Structure formats: structure tokens, C-alpha cells
Amino acid sequence: MNAPNRSILAAVALAGATVLLAGCWERPPIDSVQRGFRGTGMVEVVNPRLNAAVFEANQAPPSIPGEAAGPPARTVYQNLKVLGDLDVASFNRLMASFVTWVAPDQGCAYCHNEANFAEDAKYTKIVARRMLEMTRTVNGQWTAHVAQTGVTCYTCHRGQPVPQKVWFVDPDGTGSDKFAGWRYGQNAPAAGVGLTSLPKDPFTSYLLQKGEIRVAGNDPLPTDHKASIQHTEWTYGLMMHFSAGLGVNCTYCHNTRSLGVWDQSTPQRATAWHGIRMVRAMNNEYLTPLTAAFPPNRLGPTGDVAKVNCATCHNGVFKPMYGAPVVKDYPMLVGPPPAPPTPQAALVREVLIVYFDVGSAQLRGIAPEVLAFVVEKLKANPQAKAAVSGYHSASGDRAANAELAKQRAFSVAGTLQAAGFAPDRVVLAKPQVVQANVAGEDPAARRVEVTVR
Numbered sequence: 031m032n033a034p035n036r037s038i039l040a041a042v043a044l045a046g047a048t049v050l051l052a053g054c055w056e057r058p059p060i061d062s063v064q065r066g067f068r069g070t071g072m073v074e075v076v077n078p079r080l081n082a083a084v085f086e087a088n089q090a091p092p093s094i095p096g097e098a099a100g101p102p103a104r105t106v107y108q109n110l111k112v113l114g115d116l117d118v119a120s121f122n123r124l125m126a127s128f129v130t131w132v133a134p135d136q137g138c139a140y141c142h143n144e145a146n147f148a149e150d151a152k153y154t155k156i157v158a159r160r161m162l163e164m165t166r167t168v169n170g171q172w173t174a175h176v177a178q179t180g181v182t183c184y185t186c187h188r189g190q191p192v193p194q195k196v197w198f199v200d201p202d203g204t205g206s207d208k209f210a211g212w213r214y215g216q217n218a219p220a221a222g223v224g225l226t227s228l229p230k231d232p233f234t235s236y237l238l239q240k241g242e243i244r245v246a247g248n249d250p251l252p253t254d255h256k257a258s259i260q261h262t263e264w265t266y267g268l269m270m271h272f273s274a275g276l277g278v279n280c281t282y283c284h285n286t287r288s289l290g291v292w293d294q295s296t297p298q299r300a301t302a303w304h305g306i307r308m309v310r311a312m313n314n315e316y317l318t319p320l321t322a323a324f325p326p327n328r329l330g331p332t333g334d335v336a337k338v339n340c341a342t343c344h345n346g347v348f349k350p351m352y353g354a355p356v357v358k359d360y361p362m363l364v365g366p367p368p369a370p371p372t373p374q375a376a377l378v379r380e381v382l383i384v385y386f387d388v389g390s391a392q393l394r395g396i397a398p399e400v401l402a403f404v405v406e407k408l409k410a411n412p413q414a415k416a417a418v419s420g421y422h423s424a425s426g427d428r429a430a431n432a433e434l435a436k437q438r439a440f441s442v443a444g445t446l447q448a449a450g451f452a453p454d455r456v457v458l459a460k461p462q463v464v465q466a467n468v469a470g471e472d473p474a475a476r477r478v479e480v481t482v483r
């Protein structure tokens with residue numbers, strides 16, 4: 031080979047290598063932060079240049095200034111269910127803040143009929159009132175997670191009506207009715223789990239239901255300890271979500287020589303443990319019960335409401351907005367602290383929902399897992415009963431629909447009774463609120479509600 035040819039080849043090889051490497055390399059500077067004791071490998075690699083962009087995107091907005099003044103809002107306005115005791119000046123300041131946090135482009139009209147502010151005609155106002163209660167609960171009762179830093183509506187909404195990072199139940203997640211070629215809800219990169227090919231919905235099991243986030247046994251040798259492959263994959267999917275959602279790696283919480291042990295983990299793992307319980311409470315007690323309030327275009331493929339995970343608040347940062355004490359200027363967003371535990375506290379009302387296909391009373395999708403959760407609750411509390419109510423959507427024949435709703439309730443009640451509960455612990459109940467007959471074939475309406483209390 032002569033000289034010019036060789037240099038052309040070398041240039042082509044160099045160009046090829048550059049293209050290959052450009053995809054893998056991160057442009058310096060690269061820095062590292064020590065997270066644990068020296069020699070434990072508990073180090074996080076960071077790039078200050080990339081962090082600067084994330085920093086930019088996670089700044090807290092300025093608080094709207096104002097002093098408390100005027101009589102209680104209750105004496106001036108007619109329809110206050112949460113903020114009645116707040117003074118009028120602070121009330122108005124909060125309404126103005128709602129606009130900047132949630133609906134800057136739409137203004138007051140996003141939640142109100144501006145001809146009558148007291149009216150509850152818009153679903154957004156109904157949702158906002160419940161969100162207000164949720165925010166007060168998070169700041170008042172979950173200080174083990176949010177400390178005095180707290181959250182406002184902006185923490186999740188970031189100036190948009192729908193928070194950017196939410197999740198829905200994956201319709202492909204489970205089921206035995208699928209054929210070859212089905213990906214089992216995984217095996218393709220998914221944003222929620224850090225672009226890995228792990229299951230894209232570890233959230234239903236761990237951030238809605240109380241699945242055990244547990245992989246490792248306590249003994250070095252094989253024993254009767256069992257964690258299914260499914261739960262192991264879900265656990266790793268959830269952990270990738272934690273890492274991506276907080277912009278950290280595994281050593282932020284674990285000493286990776288033994289991921290399970292708590293006494294070698296960092297204090298942040300304990301904060302995360304409380305966070306998991308807090309997110310479950312938000313999804314079960316606030317968002318899921320709002321399902322019927324939302325219009326169909328806001329619901330997910332299985333008819334469920336958009337729900338919260340770690341990224342909803344954290345948005346890629348270890349503390350939302352780098353720990354800016356956002357609630358300091360909004361004391362009305364801090365609800366009362368938790369009441370001391372009483373035997374009655376164990377009996378709190380809880381509604382779980384099972385969805386159905388069009389015209390069908392057949393249990394499908396995650397229904398068996400939801401019902402397993404009901405069984406667990408009934409077992410845990412021998413006094414509790416499950417009330418089962420069937421619903422249907424608006425389209426089709428009325429009499430046939432009423433029968434369908436009943437059959438749906440029977441499938442659910444039958445499954446629960448088959449788990450060994452006496453018929454008086456699983457009772458059929460007349461539906462409380464029938465969905466307004468406006469939406470025709472509505473996935474959110476094709477449901478059975480199970481109330482355990």
C-alpha cells in the first residue's frame with residue numbers, strides 16, 4: 031500500500047472512531063463526590079457543566095409578597111371548604127399564587143367562572159381544592175420526608191396545569207392472555223426507569239399498592255427466601271427511577287457491596303423510605319379517588335388518573351429546587367401534624383378501583399393484584415368489611431348496563447369470597463355517585479369500587 035492511501039485510511043478510521051466515541055463520551059469536566067467512607071466505592075461522578083443546565087431549570091419562583099390582614103375569608107366569601115379561617119389578604123395572595131404556579135397562561139378562569147367565583151362548576155376547581163388538602167397533608171404530616179422545606183403547587187406543576195412527570199398504569203404490565211412478540215411491559219427503553227429495558231411500570235406495585243421492595247435474602251446460602259424474578263425486575267426498575275428522578279446514583283442511598291442492609295446505607299435511604307409511603311398515600315387517598323372528576327382526555331389507557339412518583343416533585347434533583355424553603359412564605363399550605371395513633375386510625379376509609387373492558391364483567395389487567403391488596407387489608411383488620419359497588423358507562427341500553435354493573439360487582443365479590451371471607455364481610459353496596467352520563471363509552475366509568483372500612 032502506498033503512503034497517501036495509508037493516510038486516507040487512517041483519516042477514515044479516525045473519523046469513524048470519533049463518531050463512535052462521540053455517542054459514548056461526556057465532554058469534560060468530570061468531577062466526583064464522596065458519599066460514604068473511603069475505600070467503599072461510594073462515589074458519585076458528576077459533570078458540573080451539565081449540572082449547570084439542571085440548576086437553571088430547578089429554581090424556585092419568587093413568593094408573592096403580602097401581610098396577613100382583614101377578617102377571616104369565611105365572612106366575605108360563600109363557598110370555602112378549606113381556607114375559611116384564613117385572613118382575606120392572605121387568601122387573595124394565595125389565589126394569585128395559584129395562577130403563577132398552575133395556570134399562568136389561563137389565569138383565574140382556569141378554575142373559576144369569573145361571573146361567580148363561589149360556583150364549583152369547573153372540574154379544575156374541584157381538583158384544586160383536593161390538591162390544596164393534599165399539599166397541606168404533605169407539609170403537615172410527612173415532615174419525615176419533606177422536613178420544613180415543604181412543597182407548594184409549583185413543586186409539581188412548574189407553571190403548568192398538568193405536571194410534566196406523572197405516570198399511568200401500564201396496560202401491558204401483566205396478564206396471561208398475550209402471545210409471542212409481547213414485551214411483557216418491558217424490554218424497550220423507558221424514560222420512567224432511566225432509559226433501561228426494565229419493566230416500565232414498577233409504580234403500580236410499589237407506589238400505588240404496597241408491594242414488598244425486597245430482593246435479597248438474609249443468608250449467604252439458598253434458603254426458603256423467595257423473591258420472584260418479576261419483583262426483582264420491578265425493584266431494579268423502581269431503583270433506576272429513584273436514581274434518574276433524583277439525579278443521583280445508587281451510592282446516594284446504598285453501599286453497593288450489600289444493597290439490602292440498612293446499617294451500611296446512607297441517611298438518605300431512610301428519607302426515601304418515608305418518601306415511598308408518602309407517595310402511596312398521595313396516590314391512594316388523593317389522586318385515585320379524583321378519577322371520576324377528570325375528563326376522559328386526562329385519563330390513562332386503563333382509565334386511571336395521572337399519578338405522582340419521585341420525579342414529579344424532584345425533577346432530576348436530590349431535593350426539589352435544591353431544598354429552597356418554598357413553604358416558608360405560605361403557612362396556610364401547612365396542615366395540622368399527624369394525630370397520635372389510635373385503634374380507630376387503622377380503620378381509615380380506603381377506596382380501590384378495578385376497571386373493566388367494554389361490555390365485560392371479566393377481571394383483567396392488574397385487577398388480581400388490586401384484589402390481593404384488598405384481601406391483605408381484610409386479613410389485617412378482622413373488623414373491616416369490603417363494600418363492593420359496580421358501575422357502567424353511559425352508552426348502550428340502560429337495563430343491560432344495570433345488569434352489567436351488577437355482574438361486575440359479582441365478579442369482584444366472588445373473588446374476595448373465594449379468598450375465604452364470610453359473605454357478611456364482603457357486601458354488595460349501591461353505587462354512591464353515578465358518573466354523569468355525558469361521556470358515552472368511558473373507561474373510567476367501567477369500574478367496581480371496593481371500600482374497605
Ligand code: HEC
Nearest residue numbers: 107108109110111112113125126128138141147148158159
Ligand atoms: C388552580 C385553581 C384556582 C385558580 C387558578 C384560582 N382559584 Fe380561586 N379558588 C380555588 C379553590 C379550590 C377555591 C375554594 C377554596 C376553599 O374551598 O377553601 C377558590 C375560591 C376562590 C374564591 C372564593 C369564592 C367564594 O365566594 O367562595 C374567590 C373570590 C377566588 N377563588 C378568587 C380567585 C381569583 C381572583 C383568582 C385569580 C387571581 C383565582 N381565584 C384563581 C381555586 C383556584
Ligand code: HEC
Nearest residue numbers: 154157158161162165182183186191192196328336337338
Ligand atoms: C405532589 C405533586 C402535586 C402537587 C404538590 C400539586 N399537584 Fe395538582 N396535580 C398533580 C397531578 C399528578 C395531577 C393530575 C394531572 C392531570 O390533570 O391529569 C394534578 C392536577 C391538578 C389540576 C387539574 C389540571 C388539569 O387541567 O387537569 C389542578 C387544577 C391542580 N392540580 C391544582 C393544584 C393546586 C392548586 C395545587 C397546590 C395547592 C396542586 N395542584 C398541588 C400533582 C400535584
Ligand code: HEC
Nearest residue numbers: 243244245246269270272273279280283289290299302303
Ligand atoms: C434515593 C435513595 C435510593 C436510591 C438512589 C437507590 N435506592 Fe435502592 N432502595 C432504597 C430504599 C429506601 C429501599 C428499601 C425500600 C423499602 O423497604 O420499602 C431500597 C431497596 C433496594 C433493593 C432491595 C434490597 C433488599 O432488601 O432486597 C435493591 C436490590 C436496591 N435498592 C438496589 C438499588 C440500585 C441497584 C440502585 C441504583 C440503580 C438503587 N437501589 C438506588 C433507596 C434507594
Ligand code: HEC
Nearest residue numbers: 175176177179180272298301302305306340343348349353
Ligand atoms: C411531594 C413532593 C415529593 C415527592 C413526591 C418526593 N419527594 Fe423526596 N423530597 C421532597 C422534599 C421537599 C425534600 C427536601 C427535604 C429536606 O429539605 O430535607 C425531599 C428530600 C428527599 C431526599 C433527601 C435528600 C437529601 O440529600 O437529604 C431523598 C433521598 C428523597 N427525597 C427521595 C425521594 C424518593 C425516593 C421519592 C419517591 C418515592 C421522593 N423523594 C418523592 C419532596 C418530595
